[in-house]
Amino acid sequence: MPSATLLGQALISGVLAGGMYGLLALGLSLSWGLLRLVNLSHFALAFLAAYLTYELGTTYHVAPWWSAMMVVPAMFLIGVAQHWLFDRFKVNELASLLITFSFAVILEVAIQLYWTADYRRFETHYSTLSIKVGAFYIPVLELTLCLVAAVLAWGTWLWLRKTYVGKALRAAAEDADIAAAYGVNYKKLAYLLSGMGAAYAGVAGTFIALIATLAPAQIWAWLGVVFAVVIIGRLGNPLGALLAGMLIGASESIAMAIFAPAWAPVVSFSVLIAILLWDPEWL
Amino acid sequence: MNANRDLPKVIAGLAVVALALLPTAGLPAFYDSFFYLVFFWIALSTSWTLLSGFAGYFSLGHAAFFGVGLYATATLCTKFGVPFLLTVPAGAALAAALGAGIGAVVFRLRRLRGELFALLTLAVTFVIATVILNTPIDGGGGVFMSAVPLPHLMPTPTGTIYVLGFAMCVLTLGTAWWVAHSRLGMGLFAIHDDEDVAEAKGVPTFRYKLVAFALSAGIAGAVGAIHAMYVGFLTVAGTFELTVPLYVVLMSVLGGARHWFGPAIGATAITALLYAFISGGEAMMGRAIVGLILILAILWLPDGVVPAIQHWLKRRRPRPTKPHAEVVPVVPGAAPISEQVVLEVRGVTKRFGGLQALAGVDLDVREGEIFGLVGPNGSGKTTLINVISGFYPLSGGTIRVDGAEIGRDPAHEIARRGVARTYQIPRPFSNMTVLDNVALCATFGGPLRRQAEIHDEATHWIGFTGLAGKEEALPAELNLHERKFLELARALAARPKLLLLDEVLSGLNPAEVDNAIRLVRAIRAQGATIVFVEHLMRAVVELSDRVAVLNEGKLFALGTPREVMRDPRVVSIYLGKAYAA
Numbered sequence: 015m016p017s018a019t020l021l022g023q024a025l026i027s028g029v030l031a032g033g034m035y036g037l038l039a040l041g042l043s044l045s046w047g048l049l050r051l052v053n054l055s056h057f058a059l060a061f062l063a064a065y066l067t068y069e070l071g072t073t074y075h076v077a078p079w080w081s082a083m084m085v086v087p088a089m090f091l092i093g094v095a096q097h098w099l100f101d102r103f104k105v106n107e108l109a110s111l112l113i114t115f116s117f118a119v120i121l122e123v124a125i126q127l128y129w130t131a132d133y134r135r136f137e138t139h140y141s142t143l144s145i146k147v148g149a150f151y152i153p154v155l156e157l158t159l160c161l162v163a164a165v166l167a168w169g170t171w172l173w174l175r176k177t178y179v180g181k182a183l184r185a186a187a188e189d190a191d192i193a194a195a196y197g198v199n200y201k202k203l204a205y206l207l208s209g210m211g212a213a214y215a216g217v218a219g220t221f222i223a224l225i226a227t228l229a230p231a232q233i234w235a236w237l238g239v240v241f242a243v244v245i246i247g248r249l250g251n252p253l254g255a256l257l258a259g260m261l262i263g264a265s266e267s268i269a270m271a272i273f274a275p276a277w278a279p280v281v282s283f284s285v286l287i288a289i290l291l292w293d294p295e296w297l
Numbered sequence: 298m299n300a301n302r303d304l305p306k307v308i309a310g311l312a313v314v315a316l317a318l319l320p321t322a323g324l325p326a327f328y329d330s331f332f333y334l335v336f337f338w339i340a341l342s343t344s345w346t347l348l349s350g351f352a353g354y355f356s357l358g359h360a361a362f363f364g365v366g367l368y369a370t371a372t373l374c375t376k377f378g379v380p381f382l383l384t385v386p387a388g389a390a391l392a393a394a395l396g397a398g399i400g401a402v403v404f405r406l407r408r409l410r411g412e413l414f415a416l417l418t419l420a421v422t423f424v425i426a427t428v429i430l431n432t433p434i435d436g437g438g439g440v441f442m443s444a445v446p447l448p449h450l451m452p453t454p455t456g457t458i459y460v461l462g463f464a465m466c467v468l469t470l471g472t473a474w475w476v477a478h479s480r481l482g483m484g485l486f487a488i489h490d491d492e493d494v495a496e497a498k499g500v501p502t503f504r505y506k507l508v509a510f511a512l513s514a515g516i517a518g519a520v521g522a523i524h525a526m527y528v529g530f531l532t533v534a535g536t537f538e539l540t541v542p543l544y545v546v547l548m549s550v551l552g553g554a555r556h557w558f559g560p561a562i563g564a565t566a567i568t569a570l571l572y573a574f575i576s577g578g579e580a581m582m583g584r585a586i587v588g589l590i591l592i593l594a595i596l597w598l599p600d601g602v603v604p605a606i607q608h609w610l611k612r613r614r615p616r617p618t619k620p621h622a623e624v625v626p627v628v629p630g631a632a633p634i635s636e637q638v639v640l641e642v643r644g645v646t647k648r649f650g651g652l653q654a655l656a657g658v659d660l661d662v663r664e665g666e667i668f669g670l671v672g673p674n675g676s677g678k679t680t681l682i683n684v685i686s687g688f689y690p691l692s693g694g695t696i697r698v699d700g701a702e703i704g705r706d707p708a709h710e711i712a713r714r715g716v717a718r719t720y721q722i723p724r725p726f727s728n729m730t731v732l733d734n735v736a737l738c739a740t741f742g743g744p745l746r747r748q749a750e751i752h753d754e755a756t757h758w759i760g761f762t763g764l765a766g767k768e769e770a771l772p773a774e775l776n777l778h779e780r781k782f783l784e785l786a787r788a789l790a791a792r793p794k795l796l797l798l799d800e801v802l803s804g805l806n807p808a809e810v811d812n813a814i815r816l817v818r819a820i821r822a823q824g825a826t827i828v829f830v831e832h833l834m835r836a837v838v839e840l841s842d843r844v845a846v847l848n849e850g851k852l853f854a855l856g857t858p859r860e861v862m863r864d865p866r867v868v869s870i871y872l873g874k875a876y877a878a
Contacts, residue, residue, distance in 0.1 A: 111412070112550060120589060242416075277431055280424055280428070287421070291402060
């Protein structure tokens with residue numbers, strides 16, 4: 015059994031790593047829960063944003079917060095364009111999964127053609143910065159990521175819960191025809207939501223560029239975990255996605271500390287399978 | 298005539314023999330391995346379609362079953378010295394057991410939606426991959442198969458692998474053909490369209506899904522076992538990668554996942570395409586183009602290539618349309634109502650959380666009777682139908698049909714005991730023709746019969762309900778009135794002892810109502826006992842021998858239609874107290 019300090023440190027870095035799962039899960043959860051579209055290309059969009067941030071940062075020396083100002087709106091537009099296709103062809107849930115998978119593959123190929131399959135790393139002077147609290151180290155970048163994810167999740171949650179637009183969206187997700195009969199312009203809202211989902215992928219991509227090592231095949235690395243997070247956090251619930259992300263991150267990290275790092279994937283999927291089999295009312 | 302019909306079979310037989318002997322022709326090894334890959338993907342994608350295409354449960358976990366077969370062979374051959382050929386059935390059995398195990402757990406879930414099934418199977422893949430990676434089965438270093446002796450089935454090792462792959466491919470296609478043309482396949486297609494209705498019509502849905510899952514996983518396991526010899530060096534990352542489930546889905550969807558031969562077409566096309574790009578050194582571009590093809594195929598050919606071609610051929614060959622006359626059934630004199638009780642309901646209660654939908658209902662329905670069930674909205678009429686037919690489990694009480702307790706039986710067994718029902722809003726199997734819809738109900742609801750008899754019987758009931766000439770139509774091409782009569786034809790084809798009709802008349806115009814009333818009488822004359830829920834009082838009075846009034850989940854009044862309709866208490870629950878006087 016590892017020491018208490020080690021476990022505490024594992025818990026902290028797990029929760030912080032879970033922030034990334036949560037941030038990636040956010041956009042996915044919105045489109046799946048409220049638009050009934052499973053967007054596998056979400057990960058590819060995040061990596062496209064990450065590569066763009068890397069390119070702007072290393073070639074043109076643009077600071078990541080400035081490049082985010084360009085990348086995130088660009089992603090929003092891609093999301094809107096994607097939704098145009100889904101809307102035009104009345105794509106259902108399963109077809110959306112297959113189509114967006116193909117998108118992801120095409121994007122992966124495009125990324126590999128331009129940036130090659132080599133590992134890329136965006137070095138910054140703050141990438142290793144951390145704050146010491148008691149016996150524990152808290153990396154600044156991951157902390158910022160978690161704060162940003164929390165603000166986005168909380169804001170989206172309030173938006174869906176409290177405003178007219180949010181309520182209309184939730185009503186439309188339950189029954190689009192009935193909502194339309196009550197005057198909800200679902201089409202417009204769906205475009206907005208789809209754009210937002212992709213924009214969140216852009217935000218996640220900015221952080222991926224700063225925190226992770228980039229390679230085209232990495233697009234698929236988080237797919238399983240993030241889907242587990244989306245389901246555990248309940249479809250369409252932004253706060254649930256973030257909390258589930260942190261839960262999974264923490265349990266993975268503790269499992270790594272106690273057993274071996276290689277066993278980590280078993281944790282998230284066992285949690286997922288257990289929850290699906292338990293089938294609680296809130297799922 | 299006969300020779301003409303047998304010609305395709307002869308050609309197919311010759312093609313199989315020729316393909317099986319191809320390695321003896323002394324072609325370069327390249328051809329062996331290319332064709333092996335085609336067979337490999339055909340077998341894998343066809344096995345996937347057995348559950349996922351036929352029954353509509355999309356699995357993203359096919360790599361798990363394939364991988365289990367692969368590693369079963371690797372472990373048995375390298376660690377225990379088992380001869381390679383013996384490990385193929387072992388890998389198949391292990392994968393089938395895994396599939397059946399997963400199915401036994403997940404198919405019990407109340408709300409197993411399609412996407413959840415897809416992701417659950419994907420999650421299982423990751424768990425199995427991690428376990429294999431971290432245990433001595435692989436241990437992280439991979440497994441070399443080069444020391445394992447290959448049986449000498451063909452002059453060259455690549456030829457042997459080719460022949461094994463070919464045998465697997467033929468076997469899988471044969472299985473798929475057999476399933477598609479059997480009771481099992483019929484049941485799976487019905488599950489795909491509407492699982493609840495399939496169960497109510499007598500399809501043992503849980504068992505069928507389990508069998509299909511085990512079969513699908515088992516074949517994937519056998520394919521994996523053979524593939525272990527082809528790849529020679531196994532790694533966890535290479536075995537359990539996402540491309541396996543995704544290519545399998547892609548090939549099946551492209552070719553047509555609901556058709557037994559669809560995946561074979563998709564697999565051949567995509568394998569050839571990928572190979573062309575790999576040999577041209579443009580593997581990455583190949584992947585992108587396959588992705589693009591998938592997008593275009595799903596947008597423009599959502600049902601796949603094979604069904605699209607079939608549809609096109611059908612339209613080019615117009616069917617001779619039979620003269621279509623409104624068939625009005627002949628009504629023989631009503632059979633006497635016997636004293637024997639067919640349906641006995643005692644103290645039946647049903648709660649939904651805090652809502653008491655049925656609060657202790659007692660009813661006796663006699664053989665040959667037409668029994669009307671009326672009551673205000675929310676009084677529990679449809680709930681009672683749903684409880685008797687087994688769609689909802691009972692909260693309390695007993696239900697007997699012909700003296701046998703059925704209250705706790707699954708819906709398909711209740712259907713087999715001769716209880717048929719219709720739905721208020723028609724729920725036909727939307728991808729099946731009218732004839733197939735009715736034939737399915739005859740197959741699963743009625744006694745065991747030969748295919749030809751079932752066909753005749755289905756045609757008979759289609760004519761009986763006035764749908765003659767629409768046999769080959771899809772339900773979407775029917776109007777509401779015709780769809781309501783299709784509901785009746787489906788119920789009748791099961792030759793029910795007890796027929797539960799849920800508002801068959803609602804939404805029909807007066808002439809159609811008259812037609813339907815005649816039909817209900819004719820059904821009774823065939824010897825069925827009928828319980829019907831209805832709001833249309835004219836029909837209730839005209840048809841029923843006795844009427845029961847339900848109110849707030851309780852039996853409120855019971856008697857002949859005239860008695861009940863004059864009862865001031867009954868008038869008051871419908872119209873309020875002021876009108877009761």
